[in-house]
């Protein structure tokens with residue numbers, strides 16, 4: 399205080415739009431966004447997902463329409479998640495590396511029509527296992543322990559299949575140890591040196607994936623099972639840094655923290671301590687929470703979603719996977 403007046407008035411810069419704009423530290427842009435899409439067999443299919451209003455399971459022909467929107471809104475990439483019927487599920491998950499499978503066909507269709515749009519594929523066995531786990535399970539173990547090294551072989555075949563179909567980025571979300579090195583070796587051996595690896599490095603055993611498991615229909619297969627023997631304990635963050643360091647050493651290009659908003663501190667640490675391309679996944683449960691409040695009229699749609707997304711930028715994320723990517727890109731365009 400200078401006598402009876404405050405020497406510094408923080409409100410001065412907040413008074414008008416021009417000075418608020420000048421001192422704004424972080425900006426969300428369509429360049430920051432990745433749009434996840436659920437893909438299903440068939441044609442002309444657009445099925446809504448009950449727990450994720452505004453999100454649909456689409457067949458490949460409808461996926462092309464979504465890709466067109468993403469491209470015209472300046473969203474750099476799509477992330478594909480397959481919805482696999484019972485006929486595609488087995489103990490050994492062999493459908494995961496079928497070159498005629500849903501994912502490789504979707505990738506080929508996208509790259510043929512929209513060569514400039516980035517295509518990211520999920521590498522994990524859960525859509526394809528009859529038990530809904532991300533890896534192969536030990537038949538001799540009554541608790542169904544997910545086998546690490548046997549799973550790596552399956553993941554390598556899956557990643558190679560996606561890359562050969564033209565995926566720009568393969569994204570292992572399985573949390574097996576050593577998978578980045580194993581996949582990188584597989585890609586290099588096939589001379590696929592340009593395929594990027596987006597490692598889900600710090601993926602937590604989170605309850606916020608519930609609506610996603612409904613969307614892809616793996617919830618029923620997983621039943622009362624959980625993924626705590628391979629996904630991380632929500633109480634840890636030093637461990638997240640060790641996971642990212644390992645994935646750096648093993649040759650990943652991009653590093654993901656998942657879920658998003660409840661883990662902003664982890665995003666901050668990864669970005670500021672390790673200085674790598676850091677991505678965040680605003681997962682299905684986060685989307686569902688926001689949408690539920692919006693549907694009740696308790697939150698303003700646009701304000702709530704844009705505020706949630708700029709928080710990721712403030713925490714240090716370089717990019718955000720979000721089911722709100724197309725909406726956000728549209729609003730950002732309107733504001734510009």
Ligand code: PBG
Pocket residue numbers: 520522524532571572606607608609610611625680681682683
């Ligand atoms: C599967 C996978 C999951 C998500 C992305 N890939 C679910 C899980 O690990 O059970 C969750 C995404 C979301 O909730 O939006 N490996």
